[in-house]
Amino acid sequence: MFVLPPPPRYPVAGYPGAPGGGQLIETNNTITHPTGPEHQLVVGEGTYVLQDDLHLATPPPHPSEAPVHNPNPLATTVSPPTAGTKLSIVVVAPRQQSQSRLFRFDTARSQLPPSIQELPNESSSQASDSGSQSANGVANGSTAFPREGLHAPAFGSGNSALAVVNGKDSKDPLKRRKPKSNIVKSNSSFVSRVIPHEALTKRLQEHNPNGLFAFANVNRALQWLDLTSPTKEEHLTKILFTKAHALCHDVNQSTKGPSHVDMILGFSTGDIIWYEPMSQKYARINKNGAINNTPVSDIRWLPNSENLFLAAHMDGSLIVYDKEKEDAQFVAEDQEQVQPETEKQPRLMVKKSVNSKNQKFNPVSYWKTSNSKINSFAFSPDCRHLAVVSEDGSFRIIDFLKELLLHQFNSYYGGMMCVCWSPDGRYIVTGGQDDLVSIWSLEDSALVARCQGHNSWVTAVQFDPWRCDERNYRIGSVGEDCRLLLWDFSVGMLHRPRAASVRQRNSVTSATLKMQRTRTDGSATRLRSNSNLTSGSIVDEEEVVHPVEPRARTAMLPPVMTKKVDEHPLCWLGFEEDCIMASCSNGHILTYDRPKEGAGSDAAPSTASASASNA
Template sequence: MENDSTFVAPEGVYSVTEEYKPAPSLIHPITPSNPVHPTRLSHITVRFPLHKPAGAAPGFAQLLAKKPSPADREKDAVSHTSSDTPDEEPAESVAEPSLFGGRKGLKAPPRPKHNIRTTSSTFIARLQSAEGLAKTLAGKHGDTTFLFYNSAKSLIWVDVGSGSGSGAGAKEPLARLTFTAFPTCHDVHPATGSPERLDVIIGFATGDLLWFCPLSSRYARLNKAGCVSASPVTAVRWVPSSASLFLAAHADGSVLIYDTEREDAPFAPPEPPAHWNPLETIHVSAPPFPQTKAPAKNPVSHWRVTRGTKAVVDMVFSPDAGHLALISEDGCLRVVDALSGALVDCFASYFGALGCLAWSPDGRFILTGGQDDLLTLFAPWEARVVARAQGHSSFVVGAAFDPQRCDGRTYRFGSVGDDGKLILWDFSSGALHRPKSHTAHSHGSQSAAAHRFSVASTASLRGLPPPAWSSLGEKDGREGGRFHPAPGRNEVAVVQPVLVKNTGAELATGIAFLPRALLTAGKTGLVKMWVRPLAIRAKRGSVHS
């Protein structure tokens, strides 16, 4: 029953129903002097009004080149902010206190100022929009999932799951934005997304950052020409509780915090002291406070995470946005207090650098994959490794949890690797295998206790307490330092795959789960949507990502 467009998981058959292929002219030739940047996926589900009231202005007045009437403007102010009314109160979802002491919720969320269609910037090469885009967007209703992905020098925006007919087929994107530099990462703000705005931040190999709203075709450029940091951007994340703050990780081992409302200024971070140990602390610095009435400048803060040239590879916020997980080329997973920048814990990989990262929907586990061909599950607030997943035969480059199949007892996650495999895993007490050569007395009481807990306690995962780290990264009574070496293979329980699918010649670089589908991204920019089995869709189709 399986073929290139289907696979059979325990819950049923997944089938490719949509494909997104880059134009042949955009496929980036891979040479030693011209490296490829992995395709990354960012997605958001936006709820459009089910019915438009008679006489109401379209939600995309600017795109339709129609100026809203005063009555319509007043109606729009009740539910969504608009660039035509800069002093409106923000929506409730973005008026929460900022983690970093930024916006106080007194003004509407900021918007980028420059029109990308009329810009004279040489950094932006071209914007191509689908024919009738304004009409397509104005006709949306209900939940719509938008996907952004990078391919060569382009960022591509597509509408996921709106295709008609049966069988797999290629779809045209809503828009394609092409640059003169390579985009390396991107993130869409989960809190500010609405039918009237989408905030996307894009990082580049040149160090540049671009804040872009595809609905209004407006943008703002930060760290222009590397004026703050010339190091390539490796990951970007919006701060969930702020409308204007975001984090950018760099290849030089640093993380910078930016505010979209601030101008950039040259910044030379102080060097860490000679005795600084990156396995025990994060070196946090910030520009000097400006003189009275002088506007503050970017960056808001600078974190030195690793020593030397070990890049920060990726980062992700915990579901409660209180902590940040970071992975790096030095082979470490770091859990950081997001408010203070204090290091809570640092975990070593079994071998080599880490390449991908995910946090479980309930915040209990962190999943990593890397050059040891393994996926590792951490229980961070207990400072231990719970299990390792064995099944890949090369570097693991992408991993994600499936929120639709995580219930507090069983956790579904997926991964892709340089071995051309797409693997699904179910983590629960029944899925764990005790290491064959391990005994209770072989490595001392601490290792034995950790192993017994990793096997036995998963039967009662629902009863575990929620994360309870202190805001200052204190150890809450735990013994030892913040650095935790990797336990041996014989000390950790093992998770076996429930599905192994060969992705073929197109090596996958990314994976993401949507309420009704699974997405995979390939090195040349080919993105596939694997629709879930019908029974799962009918049962859980109303859950939002």
């Protein structure tokens, strides 16, 4: 059967008003099913086969933002911020844990910190799936630890001013609140066009509750997709915005259901949209930059919160918003407590605390980490800590419940681009402009290993919880070199010294860290060998900023698999129970099926040990 090729992604004639301009062409999504060895990922446990390549149609520029042609090749005009295609995955129905998953919940004999262990009377079968999160420490499609085992208090639980919504108590706490405005009928200049599927109601009725919904940004468009539908290339809803580009988005796992999904989007204009796709309702927050007028680089719902979410702005600000509160012109509070950055010891600059009694309007809380752009952040599985990476190469660990900076590390060189937590909260992985994936130990507050294999910036990192247990971890990373890399990291490698150096106390860098601090401080009495942040301890002041670990003293971990999977830079990675997904800056979404046999075997731990011995 002869199949016509897809139409061109952009019209040849240009934009209206341009010389020779004509009508803009709106293209549709396309899907292909490439086959062959070049579309397979060969790992120790088996072969991951490319299921399909979904290509999202890139919308043409809006007529009001005609592209400016600058013939000067050396021009330094700052281009507006944009982001590659990223996905927010959600399963509207809870799912029981799969038996094929390597990561086990019977952690009574493991060394997991008590703050993230399960309750004694709680079994693993009671753990239900709370959906997926994109680009944070918890893998898509599952929750690493059941919420019943978390003992962290809610953010702002001690502030009575946060107990009411818009100044009044909720009449029906069980009823999900929805935004007020209909986005399809909206006359706002912010929204250009909304294109629902002609059979949207029917497709929602036919949707498998255990199937995957996905929200994907591409240029100035947001698409709502059903990834388990036979016609997954046909969007459920496409929203075209006038000038703003959606840079980040997230789905609330606490409020999701078969008839309700809360989603937030951060834009290049600084605006934030609260969107409920089932009812096509939306609300606009930080309108026209009322609170902060810089672009939103990353956005996440606060753990276990129905209303509060955290947005990272490109001026180095972290702001907690309430989806139901109105905006007000922001004026910093407690200015006399703000510490200048010129002082020796950095602090988290709190411009408005969550404990403030002035909570009638947004923001709920306002923090400033530095003047450098924040690239990404992630919440820890124990819902206490926040990992933040910035363009200036800094990596911070913040106790966001106490609004306190605990640790600050720095990259070897260049900015840090992405961050995620291990499912048990013991390790943090970062990727940066130094082309390295770095593994950090939270318990020892130190760098464990560097993973070398990328040829360009690392744009996304993620743990695969289905290939993890108490001692072995599977890490995935993608970068601007168009490559997907898989790494197996074993706790056993921490005891294996590199070169002639000697390690102590089960930490690959504790001895090195002690030596460095001894040289720096000149006194061994000021040293601490073990700082367990997950148990809530507060570090000494001199331990907030940690020196850069020399590359010669750090273990190097080789990848167990490396593959160029696309012709465009990759920007997102996600793990599902039955597949691996990745997306690129040009709108391609790649789905690789997991090996059919051996998924529950011990192949991963043995592979991890083999890779560790090569480090």
